[in-house]
Amino acid sequence: MPPTTTTAHPTVLGRRERARVRRWLWRFSLAMQDHPAREARRIRRDLGAALLDDAGRIGVDAALREIGSPWRVAADHLDALDSARPRWNDGAVLATLLGFGLPLYMWAAWAVGAVEAVGAMGGGRAELSWLGVPMTAENSDATYGLTFPLGWQPFAVSLALGALGFALGARVWRVWRRTPVS
Amino acid sequence: MTEPRDPQLLKGVLPMLALAALARAETYGYELVATLRDAGLDDLSTGTLYPVLTRLERDGLLVSRLVASPSGPARKYYRPSAPGLEALAAQRAAWAELVATAGRVLDGSPPPSDPPPTGAPSPAGCAP
Numbered sequence: 423m424p425p426t427t428t429t430a431h432p433t434v435l436g437r438r439e440r441a442r443v444r445r446w447l448w449r450f451s452l453a454m455q456d457h458p459a460r461e462a463r464r465i466r467r468d469l470g471a472a473l474l475d476d477a478g479r480i481g482v483d484a485a486l487r488e489i490g491s492p493w494r495v496a497a498d499h500l501d502a503l504d505s506a507r508p509r510w511n512d513g514a515v516l517a518t519l520l521g522f523g524l525p526l527y528m529w530a531a532w533a534v535g536a537v538e539a540v541g542a543m544g545g546g547r548a549e550l551s552w553l554g555v556p557m558t559a560e561n562s563d564a565t566y567g568l569t570f571p572l573g574w575q576p577f578a579v580s581l582a583l584g585a586l587g588f589a590l591g592a593r594v595w596r597v598w599r600r601t602p603v604s
Numbered sequence: 605m606t607e608p609r610d611p612q613l614l615k616g617v618l619p620m621l622a623l624a625a626l627a628r629a630e631t632y633g634y635e636l637v638a639t640l641r642d643a644g645l646d647d648l649s650t651g652t653l654y655p656v657l658t659r660l661e662r663d664g665l666l667v668s669r670l671v672a673s674p675s676g677p678a679r680k681y682y683r684p685s686a687p688g689l690e691a692l693a694a695q696r697a698a699w700a701e702l703v704a705t706a707g708r709v710l711d712g713s714p715p716p717s718d719p720p721p722t723g724a725p726s727p728a729g730c731a732p
Contacts, residue, residue, distance in 0.1 A: 461662070465658055468654075468658065469654060470677070471677035471679070472633050472634070472680070474677050475632075475634065475673055476633075476650060478676050485650075488637075488649050488650045489649065489651040489654070490651035495651050498651075498655035499658065499659075502655060502658075502659040502662075
């Protein structure tokens, strides 16, 4: 038996209304980043169709008010997963901090220390090396700084530290995931 | 005036209620929300029900089909699958048992007497 519908006066949505629905779906997609991608796309497609349908019947304001915050709806979907999922965003942030932030901080600290050391020895220039990259530290009345060619070594160190951070983070996450939540 | 319902209470039974309503009539998301509201779940929203429908479908308890809609994209109509109907029967039995237990606890009634465990000596067996 074909289903009956309760639609009395469906209205065609304008561009602005559709844009509001798309904005809600975009925020929902952001909140669903940790959900398995294929299923997240299917859920988004279904939700988008349902939202547009609801908006055509009861208006965009009411449809968006009814469905509520995209973060809460996404949280309901994430809660419904059978097991904890990898937090790729958190992993990427950790890897970036360890792979780029930490080497940058270490290099800056080393550079300031090197230039100050040259100044403490009476000033002038000193040829140095940091992670295999030749550097020139200068501290004189005219110049205060460090010059160096852009080599591959810092990038290799960053990559290695990033990978290490990712692997360590993944390990910690696996251990933490098995901890029963009471 | 009645107190507002605890959302957690609704969350626990909503999958069963959705299955039960869909077992009576195949329908789509918003119409199901309206049906459940008419039944008394006044505070039910699409944002609460849609994830439940998605989960039930993912678990194979619901099947769906798309039907062209006059207002835009095709509508997804849901109905319980055979495993969904079995799950509904099991949930219904568990719910009845829980309601009976909760009623006894709330009223302070004694629990139903359990049969003695097998292997335990009966009073007659203790007699000389």
